[in-house]
Amino acid sequence: MVIYRGLNNISKLDASVLTMGTFDGLHRGHQEIIQRVVHHAKAVNLPSVLITYDPHPRYILNKSDDIPLMLMSVDKKLELLEEFGLDVVLVVPFTHAIANLTASDYINNIVCENFNPKHVVIGYDHHFGQSREGSPESLQTICANAGFTVDIVQPVSDEGQIISSTRIRELIESGFVRRSSFELGWVYGFKSQVVHGAGRGRELSFPTANFIPLDKNQLLPKNGVYCTRGRVDGQQLYGMCNLGVRPTFEEKEFVMEVHFFNEIPRDLYGQTITIEFLERIRDEKKYDSVDLLIQQLEIDKNRCFDIIKKYM
Template sequence: MEIIRSLKRFEPLPSSVLTIGSYDGIHRGHHEILSAVVNHAHARSVPSVLVTFDPHPRHILDPNADKLSLIMSMDQKMGIVESLGIDLVYVINFTEAFSKTTAQDFLDQSVVPFFNPKYLIIGYDHHFGNQREGSPQFLDEYCMHHSIGLEIIQPVSDDGHSISSSRIRQLIQDGFVRRANFELGSVFGFIATVIHGAGRGKELNFPTANVVPVEKNQLMPKPGVYFTRGRIIGLQAYGMCNFGTRPTFDEHELVLEIHFFHDELDNLYGKEIRVEFLERIRDEKKFPSPEELKSQLQKDKLRCLELQGKYE
């Protein structure tokens, strides 16, 4: 898969099948769209193209609001896009000036002259261009005028709810990571750097790796204990993590610390690992003493080891 961020030296394609979108957290609904793009492109023997944006448009359009937490980093998204078979991704630098581009000008200046789409596929709720004027209705007229085929992909539902990035974000924030993983079609997780911690886990005979996400706007799950999987230096290791403030020790700063069930993982400081949240075990709780916390951690570990068989 080829990824481009500028069209200055790009040789226009004679034809393509194309989709447009921010794709914040590529979920099963997005899979439907991207798979349709790939299938139609194969049928026509032309390249499949995704046009997307970085940073997320909300980070530019709502500068005074809280930053939108990202379900996936751009690198994660590109990995999934490539696995689905897309040939070419054009990543547009989304700026305040670009946000004022009309839908018509965007297609006329940045899409059609370079990618010559013969077939365009978008999600049912997708909008683009200044004031979100590039609606499915707008595209219907535009594509008809330019002899471009258009397909609108309807929502994918789960348990009576339409799958969407906003719904998945809320599921993760509420701790329902297993349901979020199902709707994503992949496991929620991120790349993180191992840092030095306070050594609380080691004192309890549960040594942990304290980590911070590489993506500064990374979405985090609801505080609590989770069954997790880590991928590092060629190894896959299961474990359990606590995301919270460690109330038993009267601390207040949110910390993510992981205890791996793998003896060979040692001296991880400064290394990057992928942390994946498989299932939620329990809420974070203040215990009367470190010994009672240790007893609960032993129960948590047994529960995680029981779950591990489902994922191996």
């Protein structure tokens, strides 16, 4: 897969099958679009192309109090896109200049100029161009002049609910990480840096690694205890994670800490790790004594072992 980060030095194509969009979260609805692109491209023996944006357009266009927290970094998006068999991915740096292009200028000067698509697959709700004037329907009008056909992909639903980035955010914020991962089509998680903590876990015989997301705008699950899967230097580590304020110790500072069940061969401080949230175990709770907390942690650990069997 060839990746272009920016509009310079693109090797132009004589023809292609193409899609474009923010692909926020790269959920199962987005995956349906991409699969159609790749399938059609192979059928007509043309390169498959995907155009996406970084940062999320709403980070540029919206007020600061209306900016969505991140479901994934652009690097995570590219990592997952690699698995679909796309030939080319263009990451357009989304700026006010890009946002102010008319829909027709965007199609002509960026899409057609570089990739000359013969067929475009687009999601039912994707808009582009100045003031979001470009729509799947208007794209059909533009395509009549540009010489390509358009396939509009309808939403993917599950149990009567349309799968969308907004819905998935709501699920994660409510702690329904297993459901959100099902709708995403990948286990929700993010890269983090291990930082120094207070050492509470080690005192309880449950040593933990405190961590913070690499991106300050990362969406976090609801406070509570989770069964997790970590990735450290290519090694897969299962464990349990707590997000919250550790009320048993009457602390107020929000912390994220993970206890790995595997033996860690080295000090993780300062290292980059990936934490994936498999299932939520329970709410964070204040216990009357440290001994009662330790008893609960043993119960949590055993429950995690049962959950992990489904992921092994």
